[in-house]
Amino acid sequence: MVTDAYRPLSLADALIFLAEQDCLPVAGGTDLMVQAARGTGVRPNFEKTLLFIAHLQELQHIHVTDTGILIGAAATLTALLEHEGIPAVFKEILKQMAAAPTRHMATLAGNIVNASPAGDTLPYLYALDAELVLRSRDRERILPVADFIRGPKQTVREKDELLTEIRIPAEEFNIQRYRKLGQRKGMSLTKVSFLGLARKKAGRIEDIRIALGSVAPRIVRSRNIEERMLGKSLTEARTMEPLVRKDYAVLIVPIDDARSTAQYRKQVSLRLIRDFIENLK
Numbered sequence: 299m300v301t302d303a304y305r306p307l308s309l310a311d312a313l314i315f316l317a318e319q320d321c322l323p324v325a326g327g328t329d330l331m332v333q334a335a336r337g338t339g340v341r342p343n344f345e346k347t348l349l350f351i352a353h354l355q356e357l358q359h360i361h362v363t364d365t366g367i368l369i370g371a372a373a374t375l376t377a378l379l380e381h382e383g384i385p386a387v388f389k390e391i392l393k394q395m396a397a398a399p400t401r402h403m404a405t406l407a408g409n410i411v412n413a414s415p416a417g418d419t420l421p422y423l424y425a426l427d428a429e430l431v432l433r434s435r436d437r438e439r440i441l442p443v444a445d446f447i448r449g450p451k452q453t454v455r456e457k458d459e460l461l462t463e464i465r466i467p468a469e470e471f472n473i474q475r476y477r478k479l480g481q482r483k484g485m486s487l488t489k490v491s492f493l494g495l496a497r498k499k500a501g502r503i504e505d506i507r508i509a510l511g512s513v514a515p516r517i518v519r520s521r522n523i524e525e526r527m528l529g530k531s532l533t534e535a536r537t538m539e540p541l542v543r544k545d546y547a548v549l550i551v552p553i554d555d556a557r558s559t560a561q562y563r564k565q566v567s568l569r570l571i572r573d574f575i576e577n578l579k
Contacts, residue, residue: 303348309356309433309462312349316458317435321349323411323460325357325372326403328396352405357462360384369464371407378406387474387495391422394478407461413447415516418478420447421493421509423466424517431463432456440465449515471495471505475574479566480557488512489558490566494574503530508574513552513567520549532578539575543568 304321306312315321322345351357357372362383369378378384379392379401395401395409395418409419410430422428423443430446432439432455443464446453455461473496479489491511497504506527510518523545527535552563 303350305350306354309351309354309460312351312354312460313433313435313458315349316460320346320457322346323349323351325350325352325405325408326374326400328400328404328408351460352403364468366468367466369406369466371461371463372405373407375401375404375406387471387476387493388419388422390476391418391478391493394418406464410443410446410464411453411455411461413449413451413453415450415514416488416491416512418488418491418511420517421491421511421519423464424519425493425495425507425509426466426469428467429465430461431465432459433462434458434460444517444519447516469495469497469505471497471507473498473578475577477570487557490552490563490570492567492570492574494571496578498532498578501531503527503532503535503578506535508546508571510546510550510567510570513550513563515551518546518549518567520545535578536576539572542575543571546571 304315306315352372354372357370359368359370360373360377360381360383361368362381367383375392375395376398379389392401396404406419409417410423420443428443429440430443432441434456435458446455448454473494475492475494477492479491480487488511490513493509494507496506506524508519508524523542527538527542530538547564547568550564550567552560554560
């Protein structure tokens with residue numbers, strides 16, 4: 299069992315540690331502690347040296363600008379909920395994540411790096427075309443969240459890289475719908491999550507985004523389907539609903555697990571898509 303752990307004095311120090319050793323970055327650790335648990339009273343088993351980053355001030359920022367929101371990797375979910383610049387629909391998603399004590403420690407970056415198809419914040423980040431800043435000692439790269447996650451528990455992060463910031467573009471939508479289905483409203487793993495966003499102007503769809511979680515190996519979002527609805531009147535969009543639902547049915551490929559069945563997940567997902575489109579007003 300690995301027992302070593304580092305608590306760097308700065309972000310620069312953290313990047314040096316990552317360059318020299320294969321470390322496991324830890325902020326809130328709310329997902330990692332569950333994954334490494336071995337039973338009551340037994341020390342968690344981590345395969346790598348831990349690199350604590352939650353205390354680094356360089357990673358705790360939340361900046362709201364005219365172009366978007368910049369969120370440091372150590373900013374907690376509670377800090378996001380309490381920030382007046384965070385959009386209401388995003389706060390609705392955050393409120394339904396875990397319990398308050400967990401939100402005091404958990405981070406948005408951790409939800410991303412965990413790379414679970416059931417990650418509660420991922421449909422929002424995919425729908426908003428969020429970008430991630432990855433830094434190492436010698437370089438920085440920026441890539442879309444959809445390119446960062448390869449599949450369940452799989453990302454493109456290199457061993458010497460740290461996710462340091464999430465960038466969410468500023469977008470306005472006057473139609474918003476979010477649904478999370480679980481055993482309970484709060485402290486439950488997601489069976490299905492749905493986010494529908496649209497901007498209507500002069501009775502026509504100027505922009506529309508649909509994202510679903512926990513129904514495929516990665517978050518389901520189709521720009522091709524969305525683009526076919528752009529410029530349509532609300533009546534025309536509602537007429538298109540059966541075809542749109544048919545196209546999404548190909549993309550929604552859930553699994554059976556302890557939380558739900560694949561059949562239930564698919565049926566509910568298609569109903570949520572139908573209800574969102576039929577109620578565009």
